[in-house]
Amino acid sequence: MYDAEGEIAVSLMWMEYACDNAKEVLKDEVIEHDNGRTIIARDPKGVISAITPWNYPLSLSTIKIAPALLAGNTMVLKPSPFAPLAVSKVVEMIADEFPKGVLNLVNGDSDIGVELTTNPKVAKIAFTGGTRTASHIMKSAADTIKDMTLELGGNDAAIILRDFDVNDERAMRRLVISNFLTAGQICMIAKRVYVDRSIYDRFVEKYIEAANKWIRVGDPFNKEVTIGPVNNKRQMEYVQSLIDDAARKGAKVIKLGKVLDEDIFETGYFLQPTLVLGANYDDPIVVEEQFGPTVPILPFDDDDHAIRLANDSIYGLTSSVWGEERHALEVAKRIQAGTTMINTAAVQGLDVRFPFGGVKQSGIGREYGKEGILAYTDTHVINIPKVGELPYIPE
Numbered sequence: 001m002y003d004a005e006g007e008i009a010v011s012l013m014w015m016e017y018a019c020d021n022a023k024e025v026l027k028d029e030v031i032e033h034d035n036g037r038t039i040i041a042r043d044p045k046g047v048i049s050a051i052t053p054w055n056y057p058l059s060l061s062t063i064k065i066a067p068a069l070l071a072g073n074t075m076v077l078k079p080s081p082f083a084p085l086a087v088s089k090v091v092e093m094i095a096d097e098f099p100k101g102v103l104n105l106v107n108g109d110s111d112i113g114v115e116l117t118t119n120p121k122v123a124k125i126a127f128t129g130g131t132r133t134a135s136h137i138m139k140s141a142a143d144t145i146k147d148m149t150l151e152l153g154g155n156d157a158a159i160i161l162r163d164f165d166v167n168d169e170r171a172m173r174r175l176v177i178s179n180f181l182t183a184g185q186i187c188m189i190a191k192r193v194y195v196d197r198s199i200y201d202r203f204v205e206k207y208i209e210a211a212n213k214w215i216r217v218g219d220p221f222n223k224e225v226t227i228g229p230v231n232n233k234r235q236m237e238y239v240q241s242l243i244d245d246a247a248r249k250g251a252k253v254i255k256l257g258k259v260l261d262e263d264i265f266e267t268g269y270f271l272q273p274t275l276v277l278g279a280n281y282d283d284p285i286v287v288e289e290q291f292g293p294t295v296p297i298l299p300f301d302d303d304d305h306a307i308r309l310a311n312d313s314i315y316g317l318t319s320s321v322w323g324e325e326r327h328a329l330e331v332a333k334r335i336q337a338g339t340t341m342i343n344t345a346a347v348q349g350l351d352v353r354f355p356f357g358g359v360k361q362s363g364i365g366r367e368y369g370k371e372g373i374l375a376y377t378d379t380h381v382i383n384i385p386k387v388g389e390l391p392y393i394p395e
Helices: 002-026 059-070 085-095 110-118 131-144 169-184 197-214 233-248 262-266 303-311 325-332 369-374
Strands: 029-033 036-044 047-051 074-078 103-105 122-128 147-151 156-160 190-196 252-255 274-277 294-300 318-322 339-342 377-385
Touching (some): 002 059, 047 059, 047 110, 059 074, 059 369, 074 110, 156 169, 169 294, 190 303, 197 274, 197 294, 233 252, 233 294, 294 303, 303 325, 318 325, 325 339
Parallel strands (some): 047 122, 122 147, 156 190, 190 294, 318 339
Antiparallel strands (some): 036 377
């Protein structure tokens, strides 16, 4: 329940920010200079196609709807077939406030997505989802050269420095939450944890204590529950396969938290959260995006080693560094990521006032902040020269 309530809150925060700031962000910039006057205008692009995933379906739709419409565009939005209901209801509510045809919703499978990415009337694609799907979208859209914002996957690293206080219960709780929020089904979850070898054993001990206090698996409508189900069977089986693979290779798998209702595993796609110790640095559970309630914790030798491990990924969405602030900042500056957080991670460190997006195969473009509004516009430069002739051309 708290996950759903939190998603609604984030959606409202973003829409309020966008509505409050769009007029200022989108206004013409007028520059007076020696040669005359230049106006930099922000024109709407036209038709936007938006394709959103099943995790955080509401916030990942409103993050596109608000700036697109405020900038003067129209939109056709396709939600995931695994989570269409909340999005459909919200789109209906918003669409009622606009002329017919401004905001439109279509439900369906991949054939709908193909039309939304190839139709020549579409000026821009706004997609949140997997890197493999994004690759197909880019190929589909190539013939018509469309603008794109792609917010893709991540395998976000958390680096625990030697000066991190393992006895700081609040910090440890924040880390646990950053690993298991929404049962690990967020692109910006901390999915692999690297700990300085000098504090590794004490860290693991305290981490398990914190996890066992916070994690409560059960019916998601029970407000005492902190971990609900995985979205679908295929995803559940994929996460379990990563855990099983690590165990076969000698890793230790530790179940975390309390199960409030043992029968819950027979009624839905539930996995008890697990901690994986002793995995190899190149095991699939470490290098792939798990997108489920499991996390590997591995040691590193020094800061340089930690940075190499964090950057050794095709992804670069978010990351986090935990320790004394000045030390953490030095390390953070060397990480390849769109966002790096200090002593917090995941949505706990998210601020809708500032741009969000990834590097490498984690995406193209930015959402949130003024950049997230401008992303739905074309820059239009209007020059008004005093003379209008080039001085070096002879009479």
